[in-house]
Amino acid sequence: MSANSDSKTSNPDSSSSETVKPTRKTVALIGNPNTGKSTLFNALSGMKARTGNYPGVTVEKKVGKVVWNHREIDLVDLPGTYSLSPRSPDELVSVDVLLGRQEGVSAVDAVVCIVDASNLERNLYLVSQSLDLGLPTVVVLNMMDVARSNGISVDAEELAKRLELPVITTEAHRRKNVEVVKQAIADSVDRPLRTPESLFPDEFYAEAGQLRESLRTHKDIDIPQFLAQRLLIDRGGQIEQELTDSSAAGQQIKSDLEAARERLAAANCRVPAIEARVRYGWAREILDGVVTHPAERPASKSDALDRYLTHRVFGLFVFAALMMLVFQTIYTWAGPLMDQIETGQGFVAGIVEGVLPPGPLRSLLVDGIIAGVGGVLIFLPQICLLFLFIATLEDCGYMSRAAFLMDRFMAKLGLSGKSFVPLMSSFACAVPGVMATRVIESRRDRFVTILVAPLMSCSARLPVYLLLIKAFIPEQTLALGLGLQGTVLFLMYAIGALVAIPVAWGLKKLFFPGETPHFVMELPSYKVPSVRVIFDRVFDRGKAFVVRAGTLIFATTIVIWALGYYPGDHSKQYELQRSIVATETILESNPDNAELLEVTLEDLENEYHTVSSRLIAGSALGQMGHAIEPIVKPLGWDWRIGVGAIASFPAREVIISTLGTIYSLGGDVDEESEGLMGALRTSKWPDGTNVYNIPVALSIMVFFALCAQCAATLMVIKRETNSWRWPIFSFVYMTVLAYIGALITYQVGSLWL
Amino acid sequence: MEARASRLLTDLRPGDSAIIAEIIGDDSLSIRLMEMGLLEGESVSLIGYAPLGDPIEFEIRGYRISLRAAEAQRVCLEAIS
Ligand SMILES: Nc1nc2c(ncn2[C@@H]2O[C@H](COP(=O)(O)OP(=O)(O)O)[C@@H](O)[C@H]2O)c(=O)[nH]1
Ligand SMILES: [Mg+2]
Numbered sequence: 016m017s018a019n020s021d022s023k024t025s026n027p028d029s030s031s032s033e034t035v036k037p038t039r040k041t042v043a044l045i046g047n048p049n050t051g052k053s054t055l056f057n058a059l060s061g062m063k064a065r066t067g068n069y070p071g072v073t074v075e076k077k078v079g080k081v082v083w084n085h086r087e088i089d090l091v092d093l094p095g096t097y098s099l100s101p102r103s104p105d106e107l108v109s110v111d112v113l114l115g116r117q118e119g120v121s122a123v124d125a126v127v128c129i130v131d132a133s134n135l136e137r138n139l140y141l142v143s144q145s146l147d148l149g150l151p152t153v154v155v156l157n158m159m160d161v162a163r164s165n166g167i168s169v170d171a172e173e174l175a176k177r178l179e180l181p182v183i184t185t186e187a188h189r190r191k192n193v194e195v196v197k198q199a200i201a202d203s204v205d206r207p208l209r210t211p212e213s214l215f216p217d218e219f220y221a222e223a224g225q226l227r228e229s230l231r232t233h234k235d236i237d238i239p240q241f242l243a244q245r246l247l248i249d250r251g252g253q254i255e256q257e258l259t260d261s262s263a264a265g266q267q268i269k270s271d272l273e274a275a276r277e278r279l280a281a282a283n284c285r286v287p288a289i290e291a292r293v294r295y296g297w298a299r300e301i302l303d304g305v306v307t308h309p310a311e312r313p314a315s316k317s318d319a320l321d322r323y324l325t326h327r328v329f330g331l332f333v334f335a336a337l338m339m340l341v342f343q344t345i346y347t348w349a350g351p352l353m354d355q356i357e358t359g360q361g362f363v364a365g366i367v368e369g370v371l372p373p374g375p376l377r378s379l380l381v382d383g384i385i386a387g388v389g390g391v392l393i394f395l396p397q398i399c400l401l402f403l404f405i406a407t408l409e410d411c412g413y414m415s416r417a418a419f420l421m422d423r424f425m426a427k428l429g430l431s432g433k434s435f436v437p438l439m440s441s442f443a444c445a446v447p448g449v450m451a452t453r454v455i456e457s458r459r460d461r462f463v464t465i466l467v468a469p470l471m472s473c474s475a476r477l478p479v480y481l482l483l484i485k486a487f488i489p490e491q492t493l494a495l496g497l498g499l500q501g502t503v504l505f506l507m508y509a510i511g512a513l514v515a516i517p518v519a520w521g522l523k524k525l526f527f528p529g530e531t532p533h534f535v536m537e538l539p540s541y542k543v544p545s546v547r548v549i550f551d552r553v554f555d556r557g558k559a560f561v562v563r564a565g566t567l568i569f570a571t572t573i574v575i576w577a578l579g580y581y582p583g584d585h586s587k588q589y590e591l592q593r594s595i596v597a598t599e600t601i602l603e604s605n606p607d608n609a610e611l612l613e614v615t616l617e618d619l620e621n622e623y624h625t626v627s628s629r630l631i632a633g634s635a636l637g638q639m640g641h642a643i644e645p646i647v648k649p650l651g652w653d654w655r656i657g658v659g660a661i662a663s664f665p666a667r668e669v670i671i672s673t674l675g676t677i678y679s680l681g682g683d684v685d686e687e688s689e690g691l692m693g694a695l696r697t698s699k700w701p702d703g704t705n706v707y708n709i710p711v712a713l714s715i716m717v718f719f720a721l722c723a724q725c726a727a728t729l730m731v732i733k734r735e736t737n738s739w740r741w742p743i744f745s746f747v748y749m750t751v752l753a754y755i756g757a758l759i760t761y762q763v764g765s766l767w768l
Numbered sequence: 769m770e771a772r773a774s775r776l777l778t779d780l781r782p783g784d785s786a787i788i789a790e791i792i793g794d795d796s797l798s799i800r801l802m803e804m805g806l807l808e809g810e811s812v813s814l815i816g817y818a819p820l821g822d823p824i825e826f827e828i829r830g831y832r833i834s835l836r837a838a839e840a841q842r843v844c845l846e847a848i849s
Contacts, residue, residue, distance in 0.1 A: 097800075097803055097804060098800075098803045100799065100803070102796055134829075134830060134831050136805065136829050136830070137804065137805045137829050137831060140803060140805070249799075250794055250795075250799075251795065251796065252796075285794075286794075287794055287798075287799050287802075288791070288794060288798075288802065290802075291799075291802035291803060291805075291807055292802075292807060292808075295805060295807055308830070321815070321825075321832070322816070325816055325818065325825060327817070327818075327819035328819075330819065331819050415834070418834075419818050419823060419825065419834045420818055420819060422818060422822070422823050422834075422836070423818060423819075423820035423821070423822045423823070424820065426822075426836075432823075530795075533796070533797045533800060533836075533839055534823065534834070534835075534836050534839070535797075535800050535801065535804060535833065535834075535835055535839060536823075536833065536834045537804075537831065537832070537833055537834075538825060538831075538832040538833060538834050539831075539832075540832075
């Protein structure tokens, strides 16, 4: 194999990095999925990584700053991938980072390729592609223990000699040889650029060189040799799409490109097919004599397990049982933890109330800040529990089997098997559900899943359903012994899922046109999960939620608090609060006068609730409720329900405490409150007719089933899509849907009931 | 070339293996299949089906991969020797 003849053009950036030599170096980690890349990254960076997003895409940016041999190094973890051939803006990020073209990441000085020693041939495909970058490279042969137990032996020394690169064998999960890797990286950052081997026929390099030339003359841009080669190979890929725009120059490049591909095809070097042939051929040649497989592949435990877990009866049974367990956990078992967070919130609020006199500051602290923090933390139990399961199942190798089992079913809904777990989780809570969509590679499937996940009926809707069903739906028995109340509850759960089907279909047609994404998925061998990996993952997700979404959720709570507080003269309210406290103190020390004092106390509390009710009615929130009354009237709602709907923007269940306040019952009511049910039943329009009847109750329930009144979900969508466009879109489309649903429910219901 | 219509990857039965003759097309799906190591001359075996008959689990180059039937139909096999 000859060296690249055109060495001057192979490394266009060499001149610049030669002249200025920054002391801080940048090293990128690449590797196939499931090779132990994150494990190695964590071992190398000591968990001090910073995460963020690359602008404009959904790729997570993970950088670990380390100091080795007095050398400051930024380790950049790139997403696991099988190939460096970019087919989407997200995939282009890795290539851009490697080429030093990514904004916010300095030029890469060396590459670490992590490969799975038990599956070397396929892993070397990516190594081969990345070697074309010409950067100093360290090859890490991870999973040596797995290779050994599979009877595979690897001669790492010989491999290093053939690749002319440092090759280090590791077992990253045991931190074995991690120090050697550090040393090798520290040594490699100062090495000069390599001249990539020419695996392709000479014609290919000549055509790539000409394409660069043509880009220089027609578009006045100079792209690295690596990109020119990718442009030539990746038919219809991201680079082609970006360079062959509709401008005259773009069209010129397009025709040059097609002509070049045709000439190559004529010379028996047809792209893209040639690439896999050349690289796998190279891998086989390199590995010949380096890797020895056992003559007969031993029947592994993993294969035996796979036969049961993907079995059409037994496999589905296990799957259903596991999913029940996951769902049960986040739906029910998270409850006690959430209660504790609420108790903690009440405790802190109690302390503040004991210290501060009634006033705006206290109200801001208790109803704004403490409630806001509580509103963020309340999601942590569900997030952590769900990711505890997901990380465990993923690390076992089961998650890809779950996707395998459910793919056909989800394909009927226009998605893929990977959307199942996120959507199922969203029936408990859309926040972790949306966060769990990260495993979906196809951008289209991922976005559609994120956008329909909030339609699944989550646990926060339940109090709203329970209150209204109990207050307005009669306890009748329908046919077959089904209770009417239970049937209504079931319908409320079903409506979101049913509506999600046409919505997903419409979203795909409107926003993500194009061919069906393919579902080519590796099914990794099963293994015992690593506790450390699982806890890292749970911690990482929990932290990401609190840090990146938490602040926004918190801010929303403060805004809604302010809208409900201002304008208004709260002095009477505070005076009553003080009198209540004073009376309570007297009551404690004066048990003799208890009866009289209790009556006084009750009067004071009633007056306090009445004043609070008047204040919220006059507040910005109350005025908004009045302002939207004409809009919500066709739903059968009065302004009070309108206020409840607006106030529940941070979280659906807030409507209950808001209605409690409006109906002069205080904000502490819950869905079991007889007082609130009574108040709703007797609530009147100015003309004396009842506000609430069955159609109105149903219309409210349908609205809450379909609306996006959950700041946490919207903020998580913002974070996961890395754009404000999608949370705003979600809010708008769900609100419109909820309005139409409620309108139809009320109007049709009024005809019958 | 025309004889290839005879056998596709989906024609295998569980436990069967065969040699790949060709990957049809040069769109992103066929690129992905080739990147994953499905190349002419390579041996592939069918492990089993998902409960609803799709997707299908295969073994290639010593690892397991899942393909939808529509995707596996892109892979032509050599006649059994
Ligand atoms: N047996 C074994 N397991 C490993 C090794 N390195 C990592 N793992 C495990 O492989 C799993 C996947 O690792 P992870 O770092 O998440 O892989 P990634 O997808 O490449 O980031 C985890 O359970 C690790 O504990 C290794 O050298 N040997
Ligand atoms: Mg990882």
